[in-house]
Amino acid sequence: MHEVLEIVCPNCAANIKLPSIAPVHTCGFCGTAIQVDQIAGPDGKSITGEELPEETKRTLIFKDHYIVRANYTGNEARTIMQDWIKKLPQAPQDFENSATITKQELKFYPIWVGEFTASSRYAGLDDWPEFHRPAYDRAGWYEHVSYTRRTETGFVLREYNIPLLGMKNIPNHLRNFIVPTTSKEYFDITHVKELGGIVEDSQYSVEDAQRTLRLAVFNRQMNEMRKEVHTITNREDDLEEGDIFYIQFPVYEIEFNYNKKKYQAFIDGSTGRIIHIDVPISRKFKLFSLIAGLGQIGLGVGLGIFGIVFPDKFIFGGLSAGAGLIVFGSLLLSMSAKKGAQEKQA
């Protein structure tokens, strides 16, 4: 289905065509975040051509719209990728000359961040230990412990800053990426255009995002209570909602071919950090780690057997040294089979 919806930007009056799946769309002309779901009804009817009062137009714009700027150009992102790959021992030395970059895009992905203050009073059940029969040979020890259920009450007060990725079909490698949003600024479409970026739309409406974030706060409060009681019997929550931000963050996505195989790289456009790179592994390295890995495992097994056959001489040293070598060998083996690497996020 490629249903195209036509709307008029409530800010700059440009005619916009967009796929009807996006409840929030960033106008490509003025950079306004438009609440499309409030313009088009469930039947997909558009308001094209209709003259709206200024008051109504303002409600169609989402004002807390921000951007994390890309501080790196496409060329710089590519250099970061190549330099990083070259430093890896398993990567082929001829990478720079023999890999072909087939695609390179800068995408500004959507993320919602909600600020909340939550206070919850709760009552719940917990097991309390009771000690019986003091041990005769050890002071302070007991031979029997029984548990009784007890009602406990408590209070949890927390402040939250919760992120929600705006897309369900975001690339897998971005799912666990913690987006640095502290450097956000008001959204600026000229910055995106200068770098030839693509703005991705949120698949959640403002209300959807709010609801999901509130639920996350509710669950986190519950986890706090669960640290104290195993069953919650009663709770009263007070959720104070602060600001909800809609932020677009920059990611360079690079695709390249090496040795007739396809690889992908994701680089944070704001910090230049590697989010994920599939690293081609040179034949030489594969062969080396395979042989070395098998060798270590063989040696480990041998030492283990030696330890068992000659127990009085060697059992402990033989077995533990053998186990160590097997672990090390397996590590080398797994390296020979691996594809993909990423920088650890601090």
Ligand SMILES: [Zn+2]
């Ligand atoms: Zn506009």
